Amino acid sequence: MTPAPTPTRRLLLVHAHPDDETITTGGTIAHYTSLGVEVTVLTCTLGEEGEVIGEQWSELVADRANQLGGYRILELTAALRELGARRPRFLSAAGRWRDSGMAGTPSAANPRAFVNADEGEAVAALVGVIRELRPDVVVGYDPVGGYGHPDHIQAHRITTAAVEAAGTDLFPEAGAAWDPAKFYWTVVDAGELLSAIAAIEVVPPEWSAPRIDELCTVPSESVTTVIDVQTALDAKRSALRAHATQVTVAASGTEYALSNNLIAPILTNEHYILVRGQIGPLGSDGREHDLFAGLPEAGSL
Ligand SMILES: CC(=O)N[C@H]1[C@@H](O[C@@H]2[C@H](O)[C@H](O)[C@@H](O)[C@H](O)[C@H]2O)O[C@H](CO)[C@@H](O)[C@@H]1O
Numbered sequence: 647m648t649p650a651p652t653p654t655r656r657l658l659l660v661h662a663h664p665d666d667e668t669i670t671t672g673g674t675i676a677h678y679t680s681l682g683v684e685v686t687v688l689t690c691t692l693g694e695e696g697e698v699i700g701e702q703w704s705e706l707v708a709d710r711a712n713q714l715g716g717y718r719i720l721e722l723t724a725a726l727r728e729l730g731a732r733r734p735r736f737l738s739a740a741g742r743w744r745d746s747g748m749a750g751t752p753s754a755a756n757p758r759a760f761v762n763a764d765e766g767e768a769v770a771a772l773v774g775v776i777r778e779l780r781p782d783v784v785v786g787y788d789p790v791g792g793y794g795h796p797d798h799i800q801a802h803r804i805t806t807a808a809v810e811a812a813g814t815d816l817f818p819e820a821g822a823a824w825d826p827a828k829f830y831w832t833v834v835d836a837g838e839l840l841s842a843i844a845a846i847e848v849v850p851p852e853w854s855a856p857r858i859d860e861l862c863t864v865p866s867e868s869v870t871t872v873i874d875v876q877t878a879l880d881a882k883r884s885a886l887r888a889h890a891t892q893v894t895v896a897a898s899g900t901e902y903a904l905s906n907n908l909i910a911p912i913l914t915n916e917h918y919i920l921v922r923g924q925i926g927p928l929g930s931d932g933r934e935h936d937l938f939a940g941l942p943e944a945g946s947l
């Protein structure tokens with residue numbers, strides 16, 4: 647008799663643009679896919695309003711050929727392959743909501759911009775994905791979306807509402823209720839980022855170091871969970887390189903920069919704040935070291 651397949655752990659990460667999944671959680675994704683966890687990344691926009699690094703694809707930008715969104719699906723697909731994750735998923739459908747652009751830019755006036763999404767439609771769509779995938783753990787953004795990008799803030803709002811609704815009798819058309827056991831915000835630990843920046847030995851000539859007030863972090867004491875991604879850094883570097891219109895990895899392999907040429911370390915830990923669910927067993931540092939910490943063994947329910 648064929649044994650029943652071993653139930654696996656399931657992790658859903660909700661991100662705003664193609665590249666966010668790798669920049670903030672790429673090591674975590676690679677770490678858990680290597681352990682056999684079913685990892686799904688859901689992205690809310692196609693990054694249509696992004697800048698482009700280099701000449702090759704520069705004409706794709708919004709105010710030229712306006713084809714960057716489609717191209718970034720290709721980059722996202724390649725990055726997720728490097729991380730061992732499933733195919734890209736998009737909120738409602740690829741292209742349903744458009745990149746709103748940086749705060750204060752005119753692209754937020756586009757009626758298709760994610761910041762203008764009908765909240766009920768967007769939340770219902772995400773509830774449907776949560777009820778379809780039935781993740782043990784969901785990862786989203788903190789209230790400022792990490793660094794204040796309007797799409798990140800909107801992703802925080804939609805994800806928070808969807809996680810809270812998925813286990814209730816709201817949105818009955820979106821499938822049978824499913825209440826994810828744990829919900830985290832992806833964040834950057836201030837102390838760890840400052841130490842890593844201080845340890846940078848070589849800044850490539852075309853790059854510069856960010857000012858302290860440009861760093862988007864949370865106080866170390868607010869971080870509940872740290873994932874050691876040291877063994878996943880090769881995969882994370884390859885995934886960063888897959889987002890070539892948005893990210894450049896330094897020759898050292900230990901730093902990267904976005905189109906603003908501000909150097910950033912590729913951290914060996916990725917940090918989270920548990921916002922919903924029971925905290926699991928803590929290490930000697932008083933933090934969890936596993937997003938699934940405290941959950942019953944997969945399949946034991
Ligand atoms: C990491 C992230 O969220 N990137 C967004 C962001 O891109 C930045 C933006 O173009 C900014 O003007 C640059 O200085 C910076 O270097 C970019 O990372 O905003 C884009 C537009 O909304 C978005 O497409 C991109 O994914």
Ligand SMILES: [Zn+2]
Pocket residue numbers: 662663666795798
């Ligand atoms: Zn983003």
